[in-house]
Amino acid sequence: MVDASSLLKVRDITTAYDKTQVLFGVDLDVRAESLTCLMGHNGAGKTSLMNTIMGIMPATGGDVQFEDEIITGLSPSARVKRGLAYVPQGREGFPHLTVMENLEVVLDATSHREKSAIDDALDLFPRLVPILERPSGFLSGGQKQQLAIARALITRPKLMVLDEPTEGIQPSIILEIEKAITEINQSRGMSILLVEQYVEFAVRLADNYIVMEAGEVTKRGQTADLDAEAARGLLAV
Ligand SMILES: Nc1ncnc2c1ncn2[C@@H]1O[C@H](COP(=O)(O)OP(=O)(O)O)[C@@H](O)[C@H]1O
């Protein structure tokens, strides 16, 4: 199970809300330049796992390793400095700031401060360009999600973690988001850990998949080994 070429290694992670344990010994690997998809029904523990990987929820046991460094005890901002970026579920950014200001706030917090990072992010989301001066609170759900991904890209991460980027978003925008995630992974070589309940989308994009149920990993494998029927069966109970 231990894989030396993995960028991210999650080992035997447990976590809890107060005394209620929600993760029970999760192992997960994201190889460099791969796209790994995490699937599972509502309440399976996907967001709790992402929050533990990012340091937003403390692990009660186990370890998170990134590029051969144990990062389990690091703050979220220290993890971002190491090269992790997070697009949380349902995230809004700063609704009173314009689209451009939302991007600039992130740029100001990076160590590289390269303005070209904003152009590189906008290249993927041309729909945001005509609305750069609009307060982000007025954006549609799809535009907000595109802005959230653009914000994460500004840090020039090695690994981007996305939690259900297609949730509640209209199908035409889902295709645009899918295209952008593919581009980020394939042309820019960035590793991606994608939480997704939309199985067709997950299987089209991902190299590897993991399925969680009730705080445990119950299935894992390579999407190339799945036929359409097996893919549909992944989330069947
Ligand atoms: N803030 C919270 N306080 C207490 N329990 C929570 C909280 N957030 C989630 N949970 C519980 O933790 C479990 C896992 O939730 P979550 O990680 O959000 O799952 P998923 O992202 O797969 O839908 C669920 O049983 C959920 O009810």
Ligand SMILES: [Mg+2]
């Ligand atoms: Mg969730």
